[in-house]
Amino acid sequence: MRLAHQLALESEQITADMVEAAEFPDLVQRYGIRAVPHVVINGRTAFVGALPEAEFVARVLEAAGIATKPGQQS
Amino acid sequence: MLDEPTKARVRERLQALTAPVRLIHFTQELGCETCTDARLLLQDVAKLSERVQLEVYNLQLERAHAAALGIDRVPATVVANGRGARIRFLGLPVGYEFATLLEAILDVSSGHSHLQPETIARLQQIQQPIHLQVYVTPT
Numbered sequence: 001m002r003l004a005h006q007l008a009l010e011s012e013q014i015t016a017d018m019v020e021a022a023e024f025p026d027l028v029q030r031y032g033i034r035a036v037p038h039v040v041i042n043g044r045t046a047f048v049g050a051l052p053e054a055e056f057v058a059r060v061l062e063a064a065g066i067a068t069k070p071g072q073q074s
Numbered sequence: 075m076l077d078e079p080t081k082a083r084v085r086e087r088l089q090a091l092t093a094p095v096r097l098i099h100f101t102q103e104l105g106c107e108t109c110t111d112a113r114l115l116l117q118d119v120a121k122l123s124e125r126v127q128l129e130v131y132n133l134q135l136e137r138a139h140a141a142a143l144g145i146d147r148v149p150a151t152v153v154a155n156g157r158g159a160r161i162r163f164l165g166l167p168v169g170y171e172f173a174t175l176l177e178a179i180l181d182v183s184s185g186h187s188h189l190q191p192e193t194i195a196r197l198q199q200i201q202q203p204i205h206l207q208v209y210v211t212p213t
Binding site: 005006007009010016017018020022027036039041057063 | 107153158160161164165177181182188189190192193199201203204205207208211
């Protein structure tokens with residue numbers, strides 16, 4: 001999923017991994033992955049499924065402790 | 075790994091590269107089913123543009139280097155430029171994820187994320203490290 005990588009390119013605070021789930025069964029088990037894309041933020045499952053850009057960013061900001069709503073200006 | 079028609083298409087896309095991109099790749103000889111294919115794939119890509127610079131390291135021999143980049147499993151590939159090494163692929167990027175790899179190479183070279191201005195502004199609020207992992211399957 002390209003969006004995570006795009007965020008990492010834009011923010012020095014973000015590191016983004018694209019992980020081929022089938023190759024790492026220990027991680028699949030750790031995060032209870034049953035469907036993809038499955039997004040983990042700072043070691044916790046954040047959401048499953050593709051999200052539009054604004055909502056994806058909202059979830060990332062939420063994980064960073066910054067309250068926001070999709071479409072809300074900073 | 076890549077057939078000739080695919081090589082031709084990838085070569086054409088990589089002509090858009092404006093600045094060098096490093097592919098920092100970690101691999102190992104034993105106990106890794108996809109490591110050989112991943113290395114061969116990246117070697118194919120690197121041969122298609124002089125701006126793609128592939129570096130291959132053995133995880134077992136280069137643990138400190140890997141740890142500095144946050145890598146502890148293989149195959150792992152970091153797409154890096156002079157400003158950062160925060161875009162990574164774990165596993166063999168084939169199928170749709172091969173397209174994602176090419177997009178990452180192009181974006182890292184240009185330095186442009188192609189995100190909406192509102193998104194870029196919101197990202198500036200982040201003051202602490204965030205680790206995103208997106209789990210996918212080959213298609």
